[in-house]
Amino acid sequence: MCRLxxxxxxxxxxxxASLLGSVxxxxxxxxxxxxxxxxxxxxxxxxSLQETPVAVTALDSxxxxxxxxxxxADLNQVVPNIEVSSGNGNSGVASIYIRGxxxxxxxxxxxxxxxIYIDGIYAGRPDGALLDLNDIQSVQVLRGPxxxxxxxxxxxxxxxxxxxxxxxxxxGSVGVRVGNYDRLDGEFVFNVPITDQLFTRVSGxxxxxxxxxxxxxxxxxxxxxxxxxxxxxxxxxATDDLVLDLNVNWAETDQTARPMKCVPVPELTGWQxxxxxxxxxxxxxxxxxxxxxxxSADAGGGDPRKLISDLGGTYKAKNQGASLTAEWDISDNxxxxxxxxxxxxxxSQDDELDHTGTPFLHRTNHxxxxxxxxxxxxxxxxxxxxxxxxxxxxxxxxxVFWFSEETTGRKTVSYIGPYDPAxxxxxxxxxxxxxxxxxxxxxxxxxxxxxxFNDSWRLTAGLRYTDEDREVExxxxxxxxxxxxxxxGSVISVGGGLFSVERPSFEYNPNFGFDFNDYxxxxxxxxxxxxxxxxxxxxxxxxxxxxxxxxxxxxxxFLSGGLSEGPTGDLEEYKPEEVESVELGFKLDLLDRxxxxxxxxxxxxxxxxQLTTIVIDPNTQRPSGATxxxxxxxxxxxxxxxxxxxxxxxxxxxxxTVNDGDIKEFNDTQLTLADPGSELAPGCERSNLTLVxxxxxxxxxxxxxxxxxxxxxxxxxxxxxxxxxxxLFIPRLQGSWKFDIExxxxxxxxxHGGWLEDEQFELSGRVTWxxxxxxxxxxxxxxxxxxxxxxxxxxxxxDATGVGSHAYNPPRMYGAEIKYHF
Numbered sequence: 001m002c003r004l005x006x007x008x009x010x011x012x013x014x015x016x017a018s019l020l021g022s023v024x025x026x027x028x029x030x031x032x033x034x035x036x037x038x039x040x041x042x043x044x045x046x047x048s049l050q051e052t053p054v055a056v057t058a059l060d061s062x063x064x065x066x067x068x069x070x071x072x073a074d075l076n077q078v079v080p081n082i083e084v085s086s087g088n089g090n091s092g093v094a095s096i097y098i099r100g101x102x103x104x105x106x107x108x109x110x111x112x113x114x115x116i117y118i119d120g121i122y123a124g125r126p127d128g129a130l131l132d133l134n135d136i137q138s139v140q141v142l143r144g145p146x147x148x149x150x151x152x153x154x155x156x157x158x159x160x161x162x163x164x165x166x167x168x169x170x171x172g173s174v175g176v177r178v179g180n181y182d183r184l185d186g187e188f189v190f191n192v193p194i195t196d197q198l199f200t201r202v203s204g205x206x207x208x209x210x211x212x213x214x215x216x217x218x219x220x221x222x223x224x225x226x227x228x229x230x231x232x233x234x235x236x237x238a239t240d241d242l243v244l245d246l247n248v249n250w251a252e253t254d255q256t257a258r259p260m261k262c263v264p265v266p267e268l269t270g271w272q273x274x275x276x277x278x279x280x281x282x283x284x285x286x287x288x289x290x291x292x293x294x295x296s297a298d299a300g301g302g303d304p305r306k307l308i309s310d311l312g313g314t315y316k317a318k319n320q321g322a323s324l325t326a327e328w329d330i331s332d333n334x335x336x337x338x339x340x341x342x343x344x345x346x347x348s349q350d351d352e353l354d355h356t357g358t359p360f361l362h363r364t365n366h367x368x369x370x371x372x373x374x375x376x377x378x379x380x381x382x383x384x385x386x387x388x389x390x391x392x393x394x395x396x397x398x399x400v401f402w403f404s405e406e407t408t409g410r411k412t413v414s415y416i417g418p419y420d421p422a423x424x425x426x427x428x429x430x431x432x433x434x435x436x437x438x439x440x441x442x443x444x445x446x447x448x449x450x451x452x453f454n455d456s457w458r459l460t461a462g463l464r465y466t467d468e469d470r471e472v473e474x475x476x477x478x479x480x481x482x483x484x485x486x487x488x489g490s491v492i493s494v495g496g497g498l499f500s501v502e503r504p505s506f507e508y509n510p511n512f513g514f515d516f517n518d519y520x521x522x523x524x525x526x527x528x529x530x531x532x533x534x535x536x537x538x539x540x541x542x543x544x545x546x547x548x549x550x551x552x553x554x555x556x557x558f559l560s561g562g563l564s565e566g567p568t569g570d571l572e573e574y575k576p577e578e579v580e581s582v583e584l585g586f587k588l589d590l591l592d593r594x595x596x597x598x599x600x601x602x603x604x605x606x607x608x609x610q611l612t613t614i615v616i617d618p619n620t621q622r623p624s625g626a627t628x629x630x631x632x633x634x635x636x637x638x639x640x641x642x643x644x645x646x647x648x649x650x651x652x653x654x655x656x657t658v659n660d661g662d663i664k665e666f667n668d669t670q671l672t673l674a675d676p677g678s679e680l681a682p683g684c685e686r687s688n689l690t691l692v693x694x695x696x697x698x699x700x701x702x703x704x705x706x707x708x709x710x711x712x713x714x715x716x717x718x719x720x721x722x723x724x725x726x727x728l729f730i731p732r733l734q735g736s737w738k739f740d741i742e743x744x745x746x747x748x749x750x751x752h753g754g755w756l757e758d759e760q761f762e763l764s765g766r767v768t769w770x771x772x773x774x775x776x777x778x779x780x781x782x783x784x785x786x787x788x789x790x791x792x793x794x795x796x797x798x799d800a801t802g803v804g805s806h807a808y809n810p811p812r813m814y815g816a817e818i819k820y821h822f
Contacts, residue, residue, distance in 0.1 A: 033648045034593035041160070042142050043448070044149050044397045045386055050587045053460065053534045053551035055143040055600040055639060061164070064133055066719070066730060068766050068781050070177075070185075071207075072096075072131045072159075077736045077762050079141045080639050080715070081657045082157075083708045084130075085792055093317075093347070094129035095793075098143055099604070100635050100661050100709030101156025101579075104612055104745075108374060108407035108438035109472050109562050110627055113155040113577065113610075115146070119163055119247055120339040121323050122152060124378045124405050124440070127347030128251055128317040132229055134187045135203035137162045143639070144602060145557030145581050147530035148462030151401060151444050155557035155579045155606070165245060166191055166199035166235040172822055179781075179815020183209040183225075187819075197237040204230040211256055212811055214306045216299050217357050222312060226255040229319075241329040249321045257313030260794060260805035261304050262296035262355040268748055270802030271673040271694045276360065276416060278691045279496065280428040284419035285358065292356035293803040304789050304808040308357040313350035314366055316373070320344040334387040341380045348373035353795055355805040361797075365412045369511050370433055370477075374410030378403070398447040405440040412436075418508050422498060427506065429484070430497030433477040433514045442468040442560070448532070460534040467527040468560040472571060474521075477514035484512050496690035522571045528558035528578065539588070548588035555581050561608075564627040565615055574627045575608040594645040603636040611707075613668050614746045614799060616687060616694065630666035633706065635659065653717040661706035670699035670747045671799050704750040705742035712739040727776075730768040737761050749796030749804055760790045760809070775821045782814040 038049035042056045049058060057079045059069065067078050072094060076084040083097040093106045096114045103112035106126050116123040123129050133139065139161055146154040170192060177185040187205040194200060206228045211221035229251035236244045273289040281289055292308075300306025323341040330336060348371075353361035365371040384399040415431035422428035448462030481491040481499060486509040489502040532555035539548040559577035566572030585600040608629040615626045637659035644652045674693040680686050684697035719732040738760040744750035764783040771777070789808055796804035 033645065035589065035596050035643060035645055040140055041162070042140055044384060045395070050547065050589060050596075050598075051536075051538065051549055052587075053458075053536045053549070053553055053585065054146075055583065055585060055602070057141045057143075057641070058138055059140075060138045061136055064136060064139065065777070066732065066766070066768055067734075068764070068779075068783075069139075070133055072129070072133070075139070075141065077734070077764070078715070080641060080655050080713060081143055081637070081659070081710075082141055083710070083741070093126040093315075093349075095126065096159065097708040098141070098157035099602070099637065100659060100706050101606075102708060103610070104707070105625065105627060108376065108410065108436060109470070109564060110610070111153045111440075111559065113153060113557075113559050115150055115152060115154040115158040116161075117150065117158060118161045118321075119245075119323060120325060120382070121321065121341035121343060122378075122380060122403065123343065124403075125345040125347065125374075125376050125407070127345050127374075128253055128319040131161065132205045132207055132227060132251075133161075134205035134229070135164050135189050135201075135231065137164045143600070144583055144604070145530075145555045145579050147555055147557040148446055148448050148464045148532045149397065151446060151464050151466060151530070151558075152403065152442060153559050155559045155577055163231060163233065163247070164189075164201070164203075166193075166201035166233050168193050168196070168199055173819055175817060175819030177815060177817035179209070179813060181210045181212055181813070183813075183815055185209075185817075199235045201233045201235075202230070204228070212305060213259060214300065215259060215309050215312055216306060217308045217310050218312060220256070220312060222256040222309075223258040224256050227251065227253045243327045245323075245325040245327075247321070247323045247325075249319070251317075251319040253315065253317040255315055257315045257350060257352075258807060259307055259309035259311075259313060259352055260355050260807045261307045262293040263754060263794070263804045263806055264290060264293050264297055265748075265752060265754065265798050265803055266290075268752070268798050268802045269673055270798065270800050271671060271689075271692060272797075272800040273360075273802050274673055275689055275692045276430075278423065279498065280417060280419035280422040281358065281360070283422050284428070287358075289354070289356070289358070289360055289801065290803065292354075292358045292360070296356050304806065305811065307355070309352050309355060310357045310359055311350055311352040311362050311364075313352055315349045316347070316366065318344070318346040333389060333392075334385070337382075337384040337386070339380075339382045339384075341378075343376075343378045345376040345378075346373050353797065354801065355795070359418070360416055361414075361801070362416070363412055363414045365410055368413040368415075368433075370411060370514050371413045372409045372411040372435075374407055374436070376405060376407040378405040380404070393452040395450040395452075396448065399445075401442070401444040401446070403440070403442040405438075407436070407438045410436045416497065418510075420508070424498075426494065426498040427484075427491075427501045427508070428497050428499070429479070429508075429512075431479050431512070432517070435473075435475040435477075437473040437475075439471040440468070442466065456538050456540070458536040458538070460532075460536070462532040464530045465527070466530065466558055466560075467525075469523065469525045470560060470562045471523040472521070472563040473519070474571060475519045476517040478517045480513040480515045482513075484509055520571050522563045522573070524561055524563060524573055526558075526560045526576045528576065530556045530558050532556065544590060546589045546591075546593045548586065550586045551584075553581075553583045553585070555583075557581070559610065561610075562627070565624045566626065572626075574610060575629050577610045577629075578607045580605045591644075596643040597640070598642075599638070599640040601638050604634070606633045606635070607631070609633045609663075611666070612745060614671065614797065615669075616671060616696070628668060630663055630701075632664040633666070634662045634664060635706065635709065636662075649721045649723075651719045653715065653719075655713075655715040657710070657713045659709050659711055661709045663702045663704055663706060666701040666704070668699045668701050668747065669696050671696055699747050701747055701750070704744070704747075705740075705756065707742050707744070710738040710741045713737065725772075726769075727772050728768075728770040730770070731766070732768075733763070733765045735761070735763050743791060743794050743796070745794075745796040745804075746799050748798040752798065754804065755791070755794055755796050755806075757791045760792075761786070761788050762809075763788075776818070777821070778816070778818040780814075780816045782812065784810060784812045787812040
């Protein structure tokens with residue numbers, strides 16, 4: 001596809017750059033200088049990046065610093081084919097997609113296809129997973145199915161975080177960062193040797209920034225940052241062959257949510273808004289829901305970061321964890337590692353789903369006293385046996401993995417209203433509460449073996465068996481009418497959220513209570529065998545290629561099924577997501593190892609891809625998100641990462657990805673407002689709600705775009721190192737372009753095209769200073785320097801409401817930071 005605008009920007013910005021992949025420091029050689037070798041652990045052992053037959057991007061601590069990556073979300077601009085955002089809607093949960101695979105739903109009844117591993121521990125819940133990267137040794141992004149070695153929920157890829165371990169010398173650092181929107185961040189690291197064999201290390205970070213979204217409704221600013229975290233580690237060199245690492249960590253988030261800009265869709269009529277316009281909105285306010293949406297859209301003269309939201313919102317998360325890793329070198333060729341982990345996650349949030357100044361669609365497990373946060377305890381144990389034989393020609397990894405997770409307490413209160421007077425002078429409030437409890441047990445056995453035929457050819461084969469059980473319990477509650485009047489008057493339900501109340505003494509009690517309605521329990525069990533095979537050819541130095549490798553990999557991945565809301569109100573099973581992937585990759589060092597070109601061509605066939613849909617909750621007559629399987633989808637693409645060390649001090653990067661996602665079979669249902677006098681179409685069902693009728697009809701959604709899969713991405717970058725008497729100065733400028741990213745949700749929003757962002761452009765700059773003693777490190781930085789506006793998500797319930805919402809990228813940010821090492 002011709003991209004005239006992008007080509008113009010590429011030409012105009014030919015000198016901009018960023019560090020993609022690991023840090024590439026000039027390495028002195030007999031010929032002068034070259035790119036440094038990069039060591040990764042993508043296959044559970046240390047090996048050269050250029051000899052690893054996996055599409056992996058690795059950034060060490062210096063690379064993270066120089067690229068200004070301080071949070072997991074910052075990887076969005078510097079790693080190819082990854083999409084990271086703070087939730088699909090209002091919340092601050094981590095929503096991560098790799099090669100177009102991830103999960104929008106953050107509930108305990110489903111997992112993402114991208115696995116997050118922190119010091120070897122799988123992070124099951126996305127709350128608090130937008131990690132602040134303080135005292136991190138490295139971040140590795142593994143693209144494509146990683147079914148053999150990582151296994152659990154990696155049909156898209158995996159993020160592997162490794163923290164700095166305690167060392168035998170006293171050292172530390174303190175740092176501060178300031179910026180616009182009253183940013184004030186602080187961080188510290190203290191490493192203390194206790195004995196010759198026992199060392200301890202403590203690190204912490206606090207992040208604070210005002211919001212940049214102005215809510216005209218209450219005059220407050222939203223989408224602020226307020227997070228703190230601590231990590232305490234202890235390393236014991238028990239013997240020459242046994243090392244034990246204890247990691248105890250804590251993190252807390254308490255910040256305002258991200259309200260969104262309401263988007264009118266005049267050509268669509270929502271069945272739900274039509275119903276509640278008649279029941280309550282128009283009688284109580286004289287305005288329709290479309291009117292309220294238009295007011296929000298017009299707020300601030302249409303400024304995307306000025307809006308009207310009567311809920312605003314809060315997001316809170318707590319994380320606590322502990323892990324014990326023991327590594328025993330049994331012999332020179334054999335080692336055993338044990339990784340034992342516990343992780344506690346607590347999350348609560350307010351969700352403004354209507355994005356207007358009227359209480360039309362609100363959901364909370366934070367504000368209402370009946371609501372409660374979700375609390376998750378997870379336990380895991382993994383044993384890894386790593387070794388070599390036959391003069392290191394045979395390399396192998398084998399292991400077992402056990403995982404147990406239980407989520408309890410999550411009570412979510414959903415409500416519309418209050419509106420008074422409603423139709424016929426009645427009082428209106430429509431509310432239910434739902435408690436979700438979930439259990440997840442998984443056991444896996446895995447092995448991977450690499451055989452080196454000769455100096456050039458290697459064959460890797462792996463196999464993983466996974467057995468997983470999921471259990472979901474759902475308890476639903478309805479309003480207790482006797483609690484609606486704060487003065488204790490008689491309140492009688494007449495159905496559909498309408499109540500007859502005693503006038504004029506009635507006083508609405510916003511903290512009304514609930515009565516038990518029903519209880520449902522379900523359990524599913526899935527197992528899978530995931531094989532992989534990879535043939536690799538190592539290229540010897542000679543000619544125009546200094547060194548390199550090519551590989552062809554076949555792999556499978558598995559994401560267990562589960563239970564979700566069904567159109568009847570019952571729990572319905574969705575099937576496991578499975579993938580078969582073929583990847584052809586190459587990694588080349590050229591021009592006396594001054595040019596590095598790594599690339600991959602991949603084709604991934606997904607069976608029963610887990611996507612989202614909308615069903616009617618028969619109790620509340622409101623839409624409810626659900627998980628559904630798309631029987632067959634295909635994602636294919638090309639990824640290219642290049643690094644050119646033009647001179648000893650000047651480095652360029654150019655990266656490109658081109659993707660093509662194709663939904664071959666996706667059968668869903670669509671909810672539309674019915675014409676009462678019309679005949680019911682074949683295969684459709686008609687629901688009689690209070691004042692309207694809604695048809696649920698089969699819908700073929702196979703022509704839609706896959707969510708969060710950019711068709712094209714580009715990164716062009718430059719970094720220069722200037723050595724002066726005042727220290728090293730490292731200026732860098734980077735530009736990132738992404739094209740055609742889909743954020744739609746249900747059928748009408750995907751057909752409409754209003755949630756397809758055609759271009760995202762981000763220009764950022766940074767100048768890093770390192771003192772001659774290397775004790776002081778400072779920087780000035782700026783992101784979104786051209787102050788671009790583009791959507792990064794949204795809520796699109798257009799079938800139900802006839803409108804939707806957009807979430808926009810952060811505005812221009814800038815500031816300075818300084819750190820002292822001792």
